[in-house]
Amino acid sequence: MKMLELDTPVLLIDVDVLDRNIALMKGLTEAAGVSYRPHSKTHKSTVIAQKQIDAGAVGVCCAKLGEAEVMAAGGIDNILITTPVIGESKIFRLLNARNQVRVTVVSDNEDNINMLGRIAQLGGRQLDVMVEVDIGQGRCGVPPGPEAARLAQIITDHPNLIFAGLQGYQGKIQMIEDPAARKADTETGLDKLAATLAEFDQTGVSVPVKTGGGTGTSPFDMERGLLTELQIGSYVFMDSRYSGIGWPGSNAPPFEQSLHILTSVVSKPVPDRVIVDTGLKSVSSDHGPPIIANVDGRNYEFGGDEHGIIHMTNYDDVPWNVGDKLRLIPSHCDTTVNLYDQYMVVRGDDVVDVWQVDTRGRVQ
Amino acid sequence: MKMLELDTPVLLIDVDVLDRNIALMKGLTEAAGVSYRPHSKTHKSTVIAQKQIDAGAVGVCCAKLGEAEVMAAGGIDNILITTPVIGESKIFRLLNARNQVRVTVVSDNEDNINMLGRIAQLGGRQLDVMVEVDIGQGRCGVPPGPEAARLAQIITDHPNLIFAGLQGYQGKIQMIEDPAARKADTETGLDKLAATLAEFDQTGVSVPVKTGGGTGTSPFDMERGLLTELQIGSYVFMDSRYSGIGWPGSNAPPFEQSLHILTSVVSKPVPDRVIVDTGLKSVSSDHGPPIIANVDGRNYEFGGDEHGIIHMTNYDDVPWNVGDKLRLIPSHCDTTVNLYDQYMVVRGDDVVDVWQVDTRGRVQ
Known part of the structure; x- marks a missing residue:
């Protein structure tokens, strides 16, 4: 798959x-x-x-x-x-x-x-x-x-x-x-x-x-x-906050982003705005909004419990359409993982496994 | 119980x-x-x-x-x-x-x-x-x-x-x-x-x-x-944000707070500070920190994924000790409920039932 x-x-x-x-x-x-x-x-x-x-x-x-x-x-x-x-x-x-x-x-x-x-x-x-x-x-x-x-x-x-x-x-x-x-x-x-x-x-x-x-x-x-x-x-x-810190002897930490959220465009009511299906209940906000992988600029803003709103900063029109899928980088990995029951494990573009988030919700 | x-x-x-x-x-x-x-x-x-x-x-x-x-x-x-x-x-x-x-x-x-x-x-x-x-x-x-x-x-x-x-x-x-x-x-x-x-x-x-x-x-x-x-x-x-809005013809909305988080003091390292066991993974932060029920002032601050830190604004020393339990009012009910698998149902001080949070995590 x-x-x-x-x-x-x-x-x-x-x-x-x-x-x-x-x-x-x-x-x-x-x-x-x-x-x-x-x-x-x-x-x-x-x-x-x-x-x-x-x-x-x-x-x-x-x-x-x-x-x-x-x-x-x-x-x-x-x-x-x-x-x-x-x-x-x-x-x-x-x-x-x-x-x-x-x-x-x-x-x-x-x-x-x-x-x-x-x-x-x-x-x-x-x-x-x-x-x-x-x-x-x-x-x-x-x-x-x-x-x-x-x-x-x-x-x-x-x-x-x-x-x-x-x-x-x-x-x-x-x-x-x-x-x-x-x-x-x-x-x-x-x-x-x-x-x-x-x-x-x-x-x-x-x-x-x-x-x-x-x-x-x-x-x-x-x-x-x-x-x-x-x-x-x-x-x-890693997450967007961690990857943004300076590291001794180099510009950035040597660890790579292995965690993403795959999100879909669910609405494009006007040419310069799309709505994605990831909001406060599917990516944590405590360290700020997520960013879009491989796209310059910090375009995602929270649109409530279930939505994100994306306006581009460098384009007139948003380059995505309804049904397109984007990867988001959370601002805080710990609290984002805590919202999910499973990881879908990928290798490049292929899905290769499913792992449980075993201790999700075990706050006691 | x-x-x-x-x-x-x-x-x-x-x-x-x-x-x-x-x-x-x-x-x-x-x-x-x-x-x-x-x-x-x-x-x-x-x-x-x-x-x-x-x-x-x-x-x-x-x-x-x-x-x-x-x-x-x-x-x-x-x-x-x-x-x-x-x-x-x-x-x-x-x-x-x-x-x-x-x-x-x-x-x-x-x-x-x-x-x-x-x-x-x-x-x-x-x-x-x-x-x-x-x-x-x-x-x-x-x-x-x-x-x-x-x-x-x-x-x-x-x-x-x-x-x-x-x-x-x-x-x-x-x-x-x-x-x-x-x-x-x-x-x-x-x-x-x-x-x-x-x-x-x-x-x-x-x-x-x-x-x-x-x-x-x-x-x-x-x-x-x-x-x-x-x-x-x-x-x-209700939640602390909703209960704080004005209502036509009165000071506050007519609905009462039915949802709380029961939290425990887990540390009192100094007399003017206690640490409770409720943090970013057990109460949502997207509308601000929770408040303590029946206590004046907004004393709770987030202390990471699993902790809250309480300093009093009107007392020299905190009036609670390790093991004491307090009720918190979340700032946003929707996103807080989404962190839990169950409600413990109480009538006054008695536990009378357990209800599942059936659709928790159903973001797809």
Whole structure:
């Protein structure tokens, strides 16, 4: 089947491009001597997680327990849940996932650590727990300084908990366009993590893993060498925001766009406007509108839940007609993937496979 | 089970409030002598569609063929698909849905009408087709004037097509806050529809249905009396944008907020900040961030895919702790519902049912 025969809107992965991105990141991390644990919140797919592990990733990250449950059931071993798991009901679910594969969870709260320990003890099992440090995101995480070492000591002292390391992650600096500014912010954050690590020297508690970073900061994270595991996610797909950032030593990141939305023109009421069948429910808007692949200019504007409106900036008339199909590049890959149940996998112009978006909607 | 025992984030409907909204709209349309055909793109639920039909709605609207297929399979009769259905594959699917229940589709394109007729003829069946007129949205729809009558004649002339009426809808004026400005824009749009209708006087083609309007413009649509069917959608749930618009003769719309997201505090790293487990993947951002129910001020800010960050505007310290649960009011009900697989149905503080979001993700 040919890609252009697909009903639209539909989420496409070009598998050759995807594989090239995975191989490239493997090479970069290997050369830098750092482990990588890709964040599966980007792709939500056990097939892609397995590809990343086959290429040498130590495991994957999940943002939510519900994602980890699906990944574990899909045979993905060694999962880090990068946000706190709160409340008895969820901690019992965590323990159940831990029965199937190795699952580590982060925490920034003494009461939560005690509950993790108590429920792990009830189940007679060991649970790996990391401490999250806020290195600038202003979200979860203990402030940099002695509190992380205090929580690590509580984890270490509990017979059913294992202190697994420190997480320090900043999502909001990943897409700073100027690479020098992005590098400076990366360094500032890692300085905070280093200051926190210094507190551990007096406690005798060792820190097995330091995890964080993302696609945008990965060159600077590798150069600094403080993080032992990188949580890179978007490099597998890229999006219009990520592809627009500067990269050290070149104009653009070395990863290619493997993810698109195929959309159809459904109306051309006047010569200078077409309407496509992709709106707020089929491409995310949180980082701005999508752009049209292989076309100059940013012509797409949202036309409600189900439509996009395209006016050309450099033509009098729009060069498409009703029924024509275009590929869109989303502005934010994570939230766009989350709107779909499947990927249609293509190789060039041919459809070659279908993959489930396994953890779509697993927000609990 | 109590609402506060639910794992979060979770989509809640208060069924008593929902039922009051449905009863209120029934009363308003009945008093105005206008039919209503609620737009199911808001709720995506066959249960709610059936409630609306039980309360006197003539049927429902669907935005996409895929939604109509699910509604038809769920026994919802008399569906209007409010966007063009383009291409052979989809038109064959449309004919299949038409085998099950009455389905009407809109069109604004002669080639599309001819293809609808040809495929209906192949299947030996009749298909109801409306003509869409652009009354100001700048999206799909023929320009106001004679073109609509020309397309209606083509539909009428085809042995397998039935001309079902005119659609004129403007989504973007529904949430204009000032009711006088909203009324003026409603009138301007309806004037364009009236001008188009005048073109029909010379053709002998009668226009059985004039459909359009939404929750925001409904008082003015009812007053004008030109539309014979209203496509109101958001009144069943409301959201923070809709509840903030002015209403003729009062400060606020008469519909109540029946839809919430229950969210948990998952981190309180410092006294003046809490992090909740609801982010871009569990509440939509296209109309802005959600607000916290029963709390003054707009304190929620997005903290990425999975988190919200809450600082108080009028307190030094945040009055919640890790594990506490809060209700959020989304800024846009349609796109938020589209992120979930189920509604948890509550009556006051008690969970009383679960309903599927049947047409979630049915964007094709």
